[in-house]
Amino acid sequence: MPALRMAGITKHFNGVPACFDVDFEVAPGEIHGLLGQNGAGKSTLMNILLGLVRPDRGEVTLAGEPAVIRDPNAARALGVRMVHQHYSLIPTLSVWENVVLSGEGRVDRDRTIGQIEEVSERFGLEVSPRAMVGDLSVGEQQRVELVTCLIDRPRLLVLDEPTAVLTRQESRSLFTMLRRLVDQDGCSVVLISHNLAEITAVAHRATVMRGGRVVSRVIPAETPVTELARHMIGRDLPGTPDVAAAIGADPVPIAGEPAAMTEPEPADTEPVLRIVGATATHDGTRALDALDLEIRAGEIVGVAGVEGNGQQWLSALLAGSLPLQDGEVRVHGRRVPVGRPGSTRKAGVGVVPEDRKTSGCILDMSVADNLALAGLKSLARAGVVSRRKLHSLAERLVEEFDIAVASVDQPMRSLSGGNQQKVVLAREMSAGPAVLVLAQPTRGLDVGAVADLHERMRQAAAAGVAVLLISSDLNEIMQLSDRIAVIYRGRIQGELARAEADPEKLGLLMGGVSA
C-alpha cells in the first residue's frame, strides 16, 4: 500500500491548468524525486497535498485512508510536513521559539529545547536551540526547518528544492540524513530538485511532470540523466558541455580545446569595471576589506568562496546600495558614487541579486511592471508610461526568455520560483549593461533554463559585456569563467586564470591560504 497516493489531481489558476489529472504515488520508506521544468506544477502539487491550495478535482489517500486536507495543520495532524524553499522562520526569535510557534502545543521552553536536541542528535542536524534565527546562515536555517518538521515524526516529508541554497557539503549531509530518516523511521520523502545528478544519487523512484501532467515515472539509478532531461523537456537536449554540466552529467569529452569559446582578451585594455581597495562595514562588522577586482570587456570573471565571505556585499556594492568607507568603484574609468540610489545602474551596471524575492523584484506588481522596472523612463512620454509599450516589451521578453506566464498582467507573486528568477534575469540582461553581475543566477532554474542562461552569458561576454558571476557552485564557475577570483573575509584572496584553476587550488584559497 503506498504511503501517499494522489489521484486525478487537477488545479486551474484563472483557467490555466497548473496540474492536470495528476496521479502521484509514494511508497513507504522511499525517497521519491519530483522533477519538471520551471512551471511544470511541482510546487502546486505539493501545496495541494499540504492543504495550501485547494484542487479543483482529485483525491488524496494517505496509507490507504482517504484524506481531506484543508490546511497545513490538518496535514500536520496526518503526519505530512513540508519544507518550503523560502523559509517561514521569524528572524528576531530564537530557534526554540520558532519551533514552538510552528507547533500548536503549549510554550514549554525546556521541553522544546530537549526535543530539538534529541532530534538534532538523532539525525546529525546541528542546531543550537538558543541561537537567534536571524544570525544563522541559510543552510542552518534549513536545518531548523527540518528539525521543526522532524520533531513531529512525520510519515511523509516534502522538500521543495532544498539543495538550491546549500553548498555541496551541506547537500551531502542533508542526503545522509534523509537516508537515515527513510531507513530507520520508515518515513517517506518527496524531493523536488532541478539537479538531476542529485536525484539519481538519492531517489529510489522519480515522477517527471511537464506542463502540469505526469509524463513519466522512472527509477533514476537506472535511467541516464540525458533521458531524464528528455522526459522533462520533451525533446532531446543539445549535447553541448553547457547542457551536460547543467544536467549534472559528466562533461562530455569534447575534441580539441574545451575552453576555446572566448579569445583571451588583450591584458592592456582598460578594464570596464575596476574596484580598488573597497572597504565597507555593515552594522559594525566588516563587510568588504580592501577588495580589488577588475573585469575587462568580454570577460567572465567568477567569484568563488565559502558562503558568507562578503559575496552579498560585493553584489550590494555593485547594486549601488552599499556605501564605501574607503576605496572606489570605476566603470569605464569613471568613478561611481556608490551608495547613492541608482548610482551603479546609471553607470551601466546590471545586477541580478541573490535574493530575488526581496531585492530583485516586486512581488505585488505585475510581471510586465517587473520586466519594465529598470527602463520605465524609456517607456514614458511626457511623464506618462505607455501601457502599449510596456506590454510589448513584456511580451517580447517573456517570449525571448521563455518565461511561463498565463498573462504578463499576472502578479509576480503567482509565478513559479524558476520563472520569477527568469523575469529578473530577463530584465537585467536585456537592459544592455556594460557590466553584468549575476549572483547565484541558476538557483531554481531547470536544466534547460540553466543551459540557456549559460549560453546567454557567453553571448553577452562575446558582445563585450564585462560579466561577474558570483556563485557557490564551483563547477559552474570553472565551466564559465575566464578568470576566477576567490573571496575570503571580504577581500580577494587570490585570482587564477581558467587554465591554472583546479578545485584543490581554489579550495586552499577559499580556506584563506594565500596562493
Added chain:
Amino acid sequence: MAGLLASLRGSTRPATEQVLAFLAFLSLGIGVGLLLGWATGHDPGVILGDLFEGSIGSSISIGYMLTAAAPLLLVAVGAVICMRAGQFNIGQEGQVTLGAIGAGFVIFHVDASGPVTIVLAFAAAALAGAAWAFLAALLKFGRGVDIVVSSLLLVFLAEQLLTALISGDGPLHDDGDGVLGGGTASQSPRVPEKSMLPTIHVLGVDVPLAFVLALVAAVLVAWFLSSAHAGYRLRILGQNPAVAGTIGISAPRLGSLAVAASGAFAGAAGGAILMGQSFQLNPGVSSSIGWSGLLIALAARTNASVSVLLALVFGAMVAGGGLLGGDGIPVDIVNVITAAIVVALLCPPVLLAALRRRRIRRSVEA
C-alpha cells in the same frame, strides 16, 4: 485622451468588486448602527428617515452632503498618495489646521477680488499643509524619527499655533468691531461673502465648488498613480524600498515629496472648510476632518475611487446627523452609526488581507 480614459478604466476595474462589497457592508453597518440606536431607545425608523432626509432627501440636503464630503475627500486623496509611497503620515488633522490658517492669512490680509482671493487662499492652504507635513518628513529622513510619531506630534503643535494666531494679539484674531462682547473670544473674523466658495448648479443641485475640486483631484490622483511615471516610482518605493533604491529612487527625496503632497491636499481641505463650511477660524475648525479623511483612505485600502464613495457616506452622516437633534435624538448616534459602517467596511479589507495572506502562504514555494 483615449489613453487617459483607458488608463482610468484600468485603474478602476478592480474596484467594481470592491464597490459591491462596499454596498453590502455599508448596509450591514447602517443596520448595526440602527440596531444600537434601537437598543438605546430610539426609533430606528426615525433615525433612518432623518439620515435619509438630511443627506439625499432633497437637493438642498444633497448640497449639504457634498459640502461635508469635499474636505474629507481631499484629505483622503492626499493620504492615498503617501500611503502608497509607504510613508505613514497620519498628521492630516494638523495639516488641515495649517491649511485653514494659510487660507485665513490670505482671506483676512490680502485685498483682492473674490475669485483671486479664493485661488490664492487655496494655494496658501496647500502650501501651508505641505510645509507642515514636510516638517514630519524632515524629522524622519533627517533625524530618523518615525513619521507616525512626528506627524502626530505636529497635530498638537498645529492646534497651539492656531490658538495663538486667533487669540489676543494674534494676526488672525477678530477684534470684533462694534459687536457686543466681540474681541474677547479666540476666533477670526468671518469670511467675507466674496471669499465664500461658490456652487455650481447641476441637475437641480447646488454642487459646491470644493466638491468638484475634490472629485477632480481623486480622479487625477487615481490616474497619476496608475499611469504616470512618477506614480509608478511612488508605488515602487512603497512596495519595495530596496528595489526602488537600485533603480535610482531616493527614498528621502521621493518619500518627502509624497508626504508633502499629502499635506498639500490636507491643507487644501483646510481651505475648503474655512471658505465653504465654517467661514471662521476657531480652535476646533478642523473638526476632526483630518482624522476622518485618513480613516477613509485606510478603509478604502488606499484606493482613490473607493475613497470617493466613502467620503460621500461620511458626508451623508454629517449632513443627515444635523436633523436628528430636531427629533430629540442625540447626534452621537450618528457617530455610532459611522463607527459601525467603518467597522463593517474594514471587514472586507481584513477578509481580503487574510485571503491574500493565505495566498501568499500558498505561494511561499519557489
